[in-house]
Amino acid sequence: MxxxxxxxxxxxxxxxxxxxxxxxxxxxxxxxxxxxxxxxxxxxxxxxxxxxxxxxxxxxxxxxxxxxxxxxxxxxxxxxxxxxxxxxxxxxxxxxxATVAKDKLLxxxxxxxxxxxxxxxxxxxxxxxxxxxxxxxxxxxxxxxxxxxxxxxxxxxxxxxxxxxxxxxxxxxxSLAWVGIVTAIAGDAIISVEGLKSIARSGxxxxxxxxxxxxxxxxxxxxxxxxxxxxxxxxxxxxxxxxxxxxxxxxxxxxxxxxxxxxxxxxxxxxxxxxxxxxxxxxxxxxxxxxxxxxxxxxxxxxxxxxxxxxxxxxxxxxxxxxxxxxxxxxxxxxxxxxxLGFVVGAATVLAGAAIFESAKVSSAMHHGLQFSKGACKAAPRRKMGSAVSALGNLSTAIVLVGTDVVVSLLRAISLGLVDVIDRLCSSGKNTSRNKVAWHPQRYSNSPVYISETSVLGDLDVDKTMAQSKFPIPPEKLVARAKEILASEFGTAAGSDSGSLAEDFQFVAPIIGPLGKEEFMKAFGSFKLKDAVPDLADNSWFQVDPLEPNRVWFFARATGTHTGTLNFGRPIPATNKRIEAPPQAQSMLFNEQGQCYTLTVGYCMDKRIGNTDGLGGVFGILKAVGHGLPFPEGQRLYTPSLRFEAFERIAKFAEACGLGPNAQNARQSPK
Known part of the structure; x- marks a missing residue:
C-alpha cells in the first residue's frame, strides 16, 4: 500500500x-x-x-x-x-x-x-x-x-x-519517420488532455x-x-x-x-x-x-x-x-x-517522436546521397515549390467554393420553395424551367440488325434495319420533306404553308422548349434571320435514323455574316461580325401525313469549334455577334457549378497528396 x-x-x-x-x-x-x-x-x-x-x-x-x-x-x-x-x-x-540595385525594387x-x-x-x-x-x-x-x-x-x-x-x-x-509522426501526435494528444484537465481544475x-x-x-x-x-x-x-x-x-x-x-x-x-x-x-x-x-x-x-x-x-x-x-x-x-506530470510525459513523447522523425530523415538523406553542408544534414532541395503553391491554392479555393456553395444552395432552396408556393396559389409557371410540358414519346422504332453478331462495336446493318420500318414514308422522301421545311423557314417565310408543322408540334432545344406551334412560329418569324444574315448557310448533311425511321437527322456547321438588323426582343443593328457555329445535331420527327411534329436544334457536338462558346441555334448567333443573353446559359455551353469546381480542386489537392488514380499511375510509371 x-x-x-x-x-x-x-x-x-x-x-x-x-x-x-x-x-x-x-x-x-x-x-x-x-x-x-x-x-x-x-x-x-x-x-x-x-x-x-x-x-x-x-x-x-x-x-x-x-x-x-x-x-x-x-x-x-x-x-x-x-x-x-x-x-x-x-x-x-x-x-x-547596398545590395539592392538602384534600378529595381527588391x-x-x-x-x-x-x-x-x-x-x-x-x-x-x-x-x-x-x-x-x-x-x-x-x-x-x-x-x-x-x-x-x-x-x-x-x-x-x-x-x-x-x-x-x-x-x-x-x-x-x-516507415520509421511515420513511427515518429504517430508518436509525436500521441504525445500532443496527452498534452491536450492534460491541459484541459488543468484548466478544469482551475475552474x-x-x-x-x-x-x-x-x-x-x-x-x-x-x-x-x-x-x-x-x-x-x-x-x-x-x-x-x-x-x-x-x-x-x-x-x-x-x-x-x-x-x-x-x-x-x-x-x-x-x-x-x-x-x-x-x-x-x-x-x-x-x-x-x-x-x-x-x-x-x-x-x-x-x-x-x-x-x-x-x-x-x-x-x-x-x-x-x-x-x-x-x-x-x-x-x-x-x-x-x-x-x-502529464505535461512532462506528453512533452517527452512529442520530443521523442520528433527525434525519431529526424533520425529517419538523416538516415534517408544519407541513403540517397543527398548533400551535406557545414556538418548539418541539408537535403538538396528538389521539392516542386510551384506545386506547393498550387496544392495549397487548390485546397484553400475548394474551401471557399464549398462554403459559398452551401450559402448559395440554401438561398436557392428557400427561393425555389417560395416560387413553388406562389405557383400553386396562382397557377403560374406553366412550361417554365421547372414545370416543363411533357414532350412527345417515341412513335416508331426498329430493332437493330448488326453486320456481324460478333461485332464488338455493334455496327448496324442500316439497310436490313430500315427494312423493318412500318413508317409509310420512305427515307428519300422524308429527307426531301425535311429540306422543304427548312427552305420555308418552318412555314414563316412569305408565301409558305404553315401546314408543314403538325398541330401538336413541339420545338425542343437544349434550354428552350418544348414550345407549341403557334408560340414557335411567332418567335422564329420575328427573328428575320435571312434579313439579318443574308449569307447564312447551314452547311448541313442529312440521314434518316435507322432505329427511329420517322426521324431525319441533319448535322449543321452554320456560317454567315451579320449585315442586317436582327430582331430578338429589340432590334440589333448590323455588326458585320462573322458567325461560325459549332457542329450541331438537329432533327425533325414526322407523322404519317409528312408533317413535322417535333423539331430539335442547337445540340452542340464540339464546343471548341466556332466563335459561339459552344452555343447553338439563336443563342449561338447572338453570342457570335456580341449580344449574348444576360444569364449563364446564354453565355457559353457549360458554366460549371461552384460545387463541381470545389470537387475538381479537392481532386487536384488529393493528387498532390499522392491519392487518386492519377497519383497511382504516376507512382507506377517507369522512371
Whole structure:
C-alpha cells in the first residue's frame, strides 16, 4: 500500500508544481549550452543566430502574455503593432542596404510590366503575408485562453507538420519517420488532455480552453506552411528556377506591408479603434513590456528568415522548438503556470517522436546521397515549390467554393420553395424551367440488325434495319420533306404553308422548349434571320435514323455574316461580325401525313469549334455577334457549378497528396 507521503507526492505531480526560479534559470542555461554544442559546426555566427532566435521566440510569447495579463487584452492590436514596426524596420534596412540595385525594387523586375510584377507578388509573396498574419494573430489570441507554456508545447509538432506539408507535395516519408509522426501526435494528444484537465481544475470554462487550443493549432498550421513557402523564395529549387532568390531582409520588406495591412484591417474588424485609444493610457510597465515584445518580434522576423535560409524550412523549425522547454520552465517559475506530470510525459513523447522523425530523415538523406553542408544534414532541395503553391491554392479555393456553395444552395432552396408556393396559389409557371410540358414519346422504332453478331462495336446493318420500318414514308422522301421545311423557314417565310408543322408540334432545344406551334412560329418569324444574315448557310448533311425511321437527322456547321438588323426582343443593328457555329445535331420527327411534329436544334457536338462558346441555334448567333443573353446559359455551353469546381480542386489537392488514380499511375510509371 502506498504511504501518505507517496500519495501526496503523486497527487502533487498529477496536479502540477510551480518550479523555483533558480531551477528554471539553471535549466534555461543548460538548454543554451546544448544549442552551442549542437550547432557549433555553423560557427559562432550560426550559434548566435539559433540562440537569439530561441530567445526572441520566448521573449515574444512571455512578454505578450504579461501584456495581456496586465489588462491590455487586445491580441490582434498587439500583432498589428508588431507588423507595423517590422515594416518600418524592413524599409529602413532596405534603404540603407547596398545590395539592392538602384534600378529595381527588391525582387520586382523593372523591365517587367506592372501586371507581371503584381502577378508575381500575388503568387509568391501574398500567400506568405497571409499565413504570417494568421500565424501571429492566432498565436497571440490563443494566449488569452491558454498559458504560454501550454501554447509552446502545442508548437512542438511544428517541425513534423512542416515535413508533412512537404510530404503532401511529393516528398518521401519512410516507415520509421511515420513511427515518429504517430508518436509525436500521441504525445500532443496527452498534452491536450492534460491541459484541459488543468484548466478544469482551475475552474475556467473548457469551451474557452478548447477555443484557445484551436487557435494555437491554427497558428501551427499557418507557421508550417509559411516556412515552406519562405524556404522556396530564399533557396534554390530545381523545379522553380524562374523565381528570383531573395535575401532575408528583402523577403521581410516585400511581405511586411501586406502583413501590416491585413493585420490592421483584422484589428479594426475584430477589436475596432478601442485598443489604439487604450495605448495612450498604458502604465509604464505595460508599455515597456509591449516595447520589448515588439523589439523581439522585429528581431524574430529578420532572424527567422536568416535561420530558414541557413538551415532550410524543416531544420529551422527543429531549431526553433528548442525554446519550448525553456518557455515551459520560465512560465512555471515567473507566470505561476503549473507543470504537471502529464505535461512532462506528453512533452517527452512529442520530443521523442520528433527525434525519431529526424533520425529517419538523416538516415534517408544519407541513403540517397543527398548533400551535406557545414556538418548539418541539408537535403538538396528538389521539392516542386510551384506545386506547393498550387496544392495549397487548390485546397484553400475548394474551401471557399464549398462554403459559398452551401450559402448559395440554401438561398436557392428557400427561393425555389417560395416560387413553388406562389405557383400553386396562382397557377403560374406553366412550361417554365421547372414545370416543363411533357414532350412527345417515341412513335416508331426498329430493332437493330448488326453486320456481324460478333461485332464488338455493334455496327448496324442500316439497310436490313430500315427494312423493318412500318413508317409509310420512305427515307428519300422524308429527307426531301425535311429540306422543304427548312427552305420555308418552318412555314414563316412569305408565301409558305404553315401546314408543314403538325398541330401538336413541339420545338425542343437544349434550354428552350418544348414550345407549341403557334408560340414557335411567332418567335422564329420575328427573328428575320435571312434579313439579318443574308449569307447564312447551314452547311448541313442529312440521314434518316435507322432505329427511329420517322426521324431525319441533319448535322449543321452554320456560317454567315451579320449585315442586317436582327430582331430578338429589340432590334440589333448590323455588326458585320462573322458567325461560325459549332457542329450541331438537329432533327425533325414526322407523322404519317409528312408533317413535322417535333423539331430539335442547337445540340452542340464540339464546343471548341466556332466563335459561339459552344452555343447553338439563336443563342449561338447572338453570342457570335456580341449580344449574348444576360444569364449563364446564354453565355457559353457549360458554366460549371461552384460545387463541381470545389470537387475538381479537392481532386487536384488529393493528387498532390499522392491519392487518386492519377497519383497511382504516376507512382507506377517507369522512371
Amino acid at each position: 502506498m504511504g501518505s507521503g507517496g500519495f501526496d507526492s503523486f497527487q502533487l505531480l498529477s496536479e502540477g508544481v510551480i518550479l523555483p526560479q533558480w531551477v528554471a534559470l539553471l535549466f534555461t542555461g543548460s538548454i543554451f549550452a546544448g544549442i552551442a554544442c549542437a550547432y557549433r559546426s555553423h560557427g559562432l555566427s550560426g550559434v548566435a543566430v539559433v540562440s537569439t532566435q530561441v530567445m526572441a521566440i520566448m521573449g515574444v510569447q512571455l512578454s505578450t502574455k504579461l501584456v495581456l495579463q496586465n489588462g491590455f487584452a487586445y491580441p490582434t492590436c498587439i500583432a498589428s503593432l508588431h507588423f507595423l514596426c517590422v515594416w518600418l524596420s524592413a524599409w529602413v534596412v532596405e534603404r540603407r542596404s 525582387g520586382l523586375a523593372q523591365d517587367a510590366s506592372l501586371r507581371d510584377n503584381a502577378a508575381w507578388y500575388f503568387k509568391r509573396i501574398l500567400p506568405i503575408a497571409v499565413l504570417q498574419t494568421l500565424n501571429v494573430v492566432l498565436n497571440t489570441s490563443s494566449l488569452m485562453y491558454i498559458g504560454a507554456g501550454f501554447n509552446a508545447i502545442i508548437g512542438i509538432l511544428c517541425p513534423v507538420l512542416t515535413a508533412l506539408v512537404s510530404a503532401t507535395l511529393g516528398a518521401h516519408i519512410t 475556467e470554462p473548457l469551451s474557452l480552453a478548447l477555443f484557445g487550443m484551436s487557435l494555437g493549432v491554427g497558428a501551427l498550421f499557418a507557421r508550417s506552411i509559411r516556412s515552406v513557402l519562405m524556404d522556396c523564395q530564399m533557396n534554390k529549387y530545381e523545379a522553380d528556377e524562374a523565381c528570383p532568390r531573395l535575401q532575408p531582409s528583402q523577403l521581410v520588406a516585400l511581405a511586411s506591408p501586406a502583413v501590416f495591412v491585413l493585420g490592421f484591417v483584422l484589428t479594426l474588424a475584430v477589436e475596432g479603434w478601442r485598443p489604439y485609444l487604450a495605448l495612450l493610457s498604458l502604465d509604464a510597465s505595460t508599455a515597456l513590456l509591449l516595447t520589448f515584445s515588439t523589439a523581439c518580434a522585429i528581431y524574430l522576423s529578420f532572424m527567422g528568415m536568416v535561420l530558414i535560409k541557413m538551415l532550410g524550412a524543416a531544420a529551422a523549425q527543429i531549431a526553433g522548438k528548442l525554446n519550448i522547454l525553456v518557455t515551459v520552465a520560465l512560465s512555471s517559475a515567473f507566470l505561476h503556470e503549473r507543470l504537471s
